[in-house]
Amino acid sequence: MKASKIWLSSPHMGGTEQKYVTKAFEENWIAPLGPNVTGFENDLEHYLGRDSQVACVSSGTGAIHIALDMAGVSAGDTVLCQSFTFCGSANPITYLGAKPIFIDSELETWNMSPEYLKAAIEKEIQKSKKPKAVLAVHLYGMPAKIDQIEQICKEYDIVLIEDAAEALGSEYKGRKCGTFGDFSILSFNGNKIITTSGGGALVCRTKEAKAEAIFLATQARDNAPHYQHSRIGYNYRMSNVVAGIGRGQMEVLEDHVSARRANHTFYKKIFEKVEEVTLFEEPSTDFYSNHWLSCITFDDKKMLNCEKLRNFLLDFNIESRPLWKPMHLQPVYESNDYYGNGEAAALFNKGLCLPSGSNLGSEEKNRIKEALYSFFENN
Numbered sequence: 001m002k003a004s005k006i007w008l009s010s011p012h013m014g015g016t017e018q019k020y021v022t023k024a025f026e027e028n029w030i031a032p033l034g035p036n037v038t039g040f041e042n043d044l045e046h047y048l049g050r051d052s053q054v055a056c057v058s059s060g061t062g063a064i065h066i067a068l069d070m071a072g073v074s075a076g077d078t079v080l081c082q083s084f085t086f087c088g089s090a091n092p093i094t095y096l097g098a099k100p101i102f103i104d105s106e107l108e109t110w111n112m113s114p115e116y117l118k119a120a121i122e123k124e125i126q127k128s129k130k131p132k133a134v135l136a137v138h139l140y141g142m143p144a145k146i147d148q149i150e151q152i153c154k155e156y157d158i159v160l161i162e163d164a165a166e167a168l169g170s171e172y173k174g175r176k177c178g179t180f181g182d183f184s185i186l187s188f189n190g191n192k193i194i195t196t197s198g199g200g201a202l203v204c205r206t207k208e209a210k211a212e213a214i215f216l217a218t219q220a221r222d223n224a225p226h227y228q229h230s231r232i233g234y235n236y237r238m239s240n241v242v243a244g245i246g247r248g249q250m251e252v253l254e255d256h257v258s259a260r261r262a263n264h265t266f267y268k269k270i271f272e273k274v275e276e277v278t279l280f281e282e283p284s285t286d287f288y289s290n291h292w293l294s295c296i297t298f299d300d301k302k303m304l305n306c307e308k309l310r311n312f313l314l315d316f317n318i319e320s321r322p323l324w325k326p327m328h329l330q331p332v333y334e335s336n337d338y339y340g341n342g343e344a345a346a347l348f349n350k351g352l353c354l355p356s357g358s359n360l361g362s363e364e365k366n367r368i369k370e371a372l373y374s375f376f377e378n379n
């Protein structure tokens with residue numbers, strides 16, 4: 001019999017989620033608003049601090065869509081977007097009829113390179129096409145060089161949207177990811193650090209901005225007894241049922257971060273002895289990663305590579321996955337402009353994400369360790 005599947009990152013319930021969901025049923029709050037939505041927003045605001053104003057929505061992608069709309073992005077505009085990311089970062093730019101221009105990564109954090117960002121802004125301004133917004137990501141939970149990026153956006157007066165979908169619990173210079181820039185977004189998809197099955201949040205800096213976000217997320221209904229609209233809105237509000245899962249998950253968020261960081265330490269011990277592999281690590285103590293996913297890169301001396309290892313692990317029923325394929329290499333974005341030097345593309349070609357769930361037990365870790373040792377000993 002085959003051993004049970006070890007997933008890359010699977011949902012991990014803490015135990016109190018159902019209590020909040022049951023309450024939603026008992027009180028008949030089966031709607032896209034209610035005490036769980038408000039409670040989950042309060043929990044997130046308290047956790048993030050710095051007067052964060054949180055609007056919960058149905059997905060991280062939806063949160064980015066609303067943030068871009070609030071940033072004034074519309075048809076014909078351009079937005080500078082990190083290339084090395086999941087499509088959920090870039091697609092909402094396209095929903096608005098705007099065009100993403102992709103920015104390469106730097107190799108310390110794998111995130112948006114401040115140098116290429118600055119070069120792109122100056123070049124686009126020369127072409128009289130000043131970008132409307134910048135979308136920076138903390139990939140795999142690793143904080144980007146967000147202070148430099150923020151500084152550049154201030155200098156050129158461009159709205160900064162922080163995609164912290166993978167980075168709840170991460171910090172840069174002691175400040176929580178999800179509190180930088182003009183807007184931040186979070187995701188509670190099934191594989192993220194905490195999950196509501198599906199969901200997201202838009203983090204605003206003022207009460208007024210939060211009110212506008214909720215207005216837009218609920219079809220932009222004007223204040224009138226009948227249904228009246230003077231703006232195009234969205235149906236993106238979070239359900240009170242799934243918000244109950246979120247409230248329970250907030251009680252175990254810190255445990256999840258500790259467990260994922262412990263996974264990273266587990267991999268560090270294994271790969272210390274493997275010369276041809278580098279584990280992706282925090283470049284300095286300024287960076288505190290939740291290590292949402294632990295990732296490795298190969299330097300290819302022995303003709304080993306990610307696909308070989310990925311298939312080898314699959315034989316042990318262990319899931320792993322190539323790094324995100326950069327957006328500027330995606331067929332759908334091939335013709336978009338790109339500023340960079342192939343850094344993200346090189347990472348994509350030599351990197352792999354390893355099982356990183358906060359629910360990995362010691363038995364599963366032993367299986368992973370044995371599989372990795374046997375791969376590197378026999379190759």
Ligand SMILES: *Cc1c(COP(=O)(O)O)cnc(C)c1O
Binds near residue numbers: 166
């Ligand atoms: C998951 C993710 C998103 C989108 O979030 P959803 O809730 O799945 O819509 C956006 N950006 C990044 C970097 C993500 O990992």
